[in-house]
Amino acid sequence: MKSNKIVTIIILLGVLTGVIFTCNPKADVATGMISVLHTNDIHSQVLPVAKDKGRWSDYGGFSRIAHVVDSVRASRGEVLLLSCGDFCQGTPFFNFFGGKTEVDFMNKIGYTATTLGNHEFDNGMESLADMIRMSDFPYVVSNYDFSQTPLAGIVVPYHMINYKGVKVGLIGLTVDISTLVAKDNGKGAVYLDPVENAQRWTDTLRSRGADVVICMSHLGDKEYMGRVGDVELAAATSGIDVILGGHSHVDMIKVVKNKKGEDVTITQVASQGRLLGEVNIFMGGREE
Ligand SMILES: [Zn+2]
Numbered sequence: 001m002k003s004n005k006i007v008t009i010i011i012l013l014g015v016l017t018g019v020i021f022t023c024n025p026k027a028d029v030a031t032g033m034i035s036v037l038h039t040n041d042i043h044s045q046v047l048p049v050a051k052d053k054g055r056w057s058d059y060g061g062f063s064r065i066a067h068v069v070d071s072v073r074a075s076r077g078e079v080l081l082l083s084c085g086d087f088c089q090g091t092p093f094f095n096f097f098g099g100k101t102e103v104d105f106m107n108k109i110g111y112t113a114t115t116l117g118n119h120e121f122d123n124g125m126e127s128l129a130d131m132i133r134m135s136d137f138p139y140v141v142s143n144y145d146f147s148q149t150p151l152a153g154i155v156v157p158y159h160m161i162n163y164k165g166v167k168v169g170l171i172g173l174t175v176d177i178s179t180l181v182a183k184d185n186g187k188g189a190v191y192l193d194p195v196e197n198a199q200r201w202t203d204t205l206r207s208r209g210a211d212v213v214i215c216m217s218h219l220g221d222k223e224y225m226g227r228v229g230d231v232e233l234a235a236a237t238s239g240i241d242v243i244l245g246g247h248s249h250v251d252m253i254k255v256v257k258n259k260k261g262e263d264v265t266i267t268q269v270a271s272q273g274r275l276l277g278e279v280n281i282f283m284g285g286r287e288e
Pocket of ligand 1: 246
């Protein structure tokens, strides 16, 4: 399989509108397309946004996400469905049920994997560990040492999926929680450099045969208070094909050159499940 990959991105607005931003007409879809759907910062928006909330009223909610995911599955077959953190906190569902409602929906919709956002820590790590244990999907965080916490052994630094014969590697990056969550809720978690550890686990995945590496990031789209964001991460590493972002609540698509001069596509889809992102990666079909 050639290493060329062409990334097309469609953002599905609500349940109705699809917009294609980039597309290479020479792509040979038959050689293999990896269809990736992604969400970030759902913030416990189990129901749609309230009807008096202006521009985004009545958008979002897990039933809408389920509907769009199902319709994409109906046309494409298998898809990867990835979450980039902060699916918790923001509505009474989280206050009353501590994240279990969100996980229940994510299980039913069939998420493939998630990374952790800062708000997943809001009820402390014992509660988070309970959420993780009831999840049918892995939690991937590559830049933390959780060995001295209740998350030891249940959060993994990378994950590999066989997608129709293509090996897709996943890494995950979580923002520095030291100033974002109550001190006791992050006790024992050791934040590690995201660039160093993204590279470390990407290299591991590549050495184990990954054809594609996707990073689920909850760092934020760009540098903030001296902490790298997705743009700086992309430029400082190699081997990552796509960075699916979170934490900054922006809808963005950007292509950044990595340190070897190769394209890295970065995208993020707002918040509250108002948007569902779709990234299609075409394997080996480009005619140069
Ligand atoms: Zn966040």
